Amino acid sequence: MLRIKLGPRTYVGDTQANHPFLPRQHAGWDPTMSDQEVYNAARGWWRLNSRAEQERYALVLAGDQVRLAIAVKEWRAEGDRRAFAGEILAPGDPVYDKFVGQSDPAESTSRFPVLYLPDPLDAGVCRCGCGQAVTRGEWAQGHDQRAIHERIRSDFGGSVSRFIDWYDANGPFASSD
Structure with a gap:
């Protein structure tokens, strides 16, 4: 606050x-x-x-x-x-x-x-699902990265490169050729 x-x-x-x-x-x-x-x-x-x-x-x-x-x-x-x-x-x-x-x-x-x-x-609960209380923002320290990498593991076999390729092809800045 x-x-x-x-x-x-x-x-x-x-x-x-x-x-x-x-x-x-x-x-x-x-x-x-x-x-x-x-x-x-x-x-x-x-x-x-x-x-x-x-x-x-x-x-x-x-x-x-x-x-x-x-x-x-x-x-x-x-x-x-x-x-x-x-x-x-x-x-x-x-x-x-x-x-x-x-x-x-x-x-x-x-x-x-x-x-x-x-x-x-001003407190809340971490968005990663761990249940930890946070006093500012939406994430406990480092848990935003944890949430991202859990999704990369789940949806892209743990490959950051596959995620980047998918994001570049489908994300908000993908070309619409």
């Missing part, structure tokens, strides 16, 4: 106003902002590595209180910066109910506005 702490609202300029993924002219927060404006301010562009793309939720902290909980659905990268899109959660959602309206859940003195928070609500 990401915790995003917004500072005071500032003008970021007209250059971002027509951006196809995150159009905006302001970043930060002030108390007059709507939930949609807070959502747009929190989405990015943050200096984050690819680890962020494993997080399923973002909490937006402004004025020492969690203002929004967001289910993250999509990420975009431009250089070393990332932005996300998602759905603003509402009362009745467990993440919303646990955090929105509460004080900062992070016990950190870091000045960086984005922190990673472990939370049981």
Whole structure:
């Protein structure tokens, strides 16, 4: 889970106003902002590595209180910066109910506005079928590769070359001659 702490609202300029993924002219927060404006301010562009793309939720902290909980659905990268899109959660959602309206859940003195928070609500079960709990993303470490190679063993006799040949002939980039 990401915790995003917004500072005071500032003008970021007209250059971002027509951006196809995150159009905006302001970043930060002030108390007059709507939930949609807070959502747009929190989405990015943050200096984050690819680890962020494993997080399923973002909490937006402004004025020492969690203002929004967001289910993250999509990420975009431009250089070393990332932005996300998602759905603003509402009362009745467990993440919303646990955090929105509460004080900062992070016990950190870091000045960086984005922190990673472990939370049981963000946990799931590994998709490979092993039953192992995961606290971010969909796979326990290395289990995505395990799942791929189990399928290669099952469907291609264990031959990675046969799989590559099949994929090249049938996958999304196969030529349609």
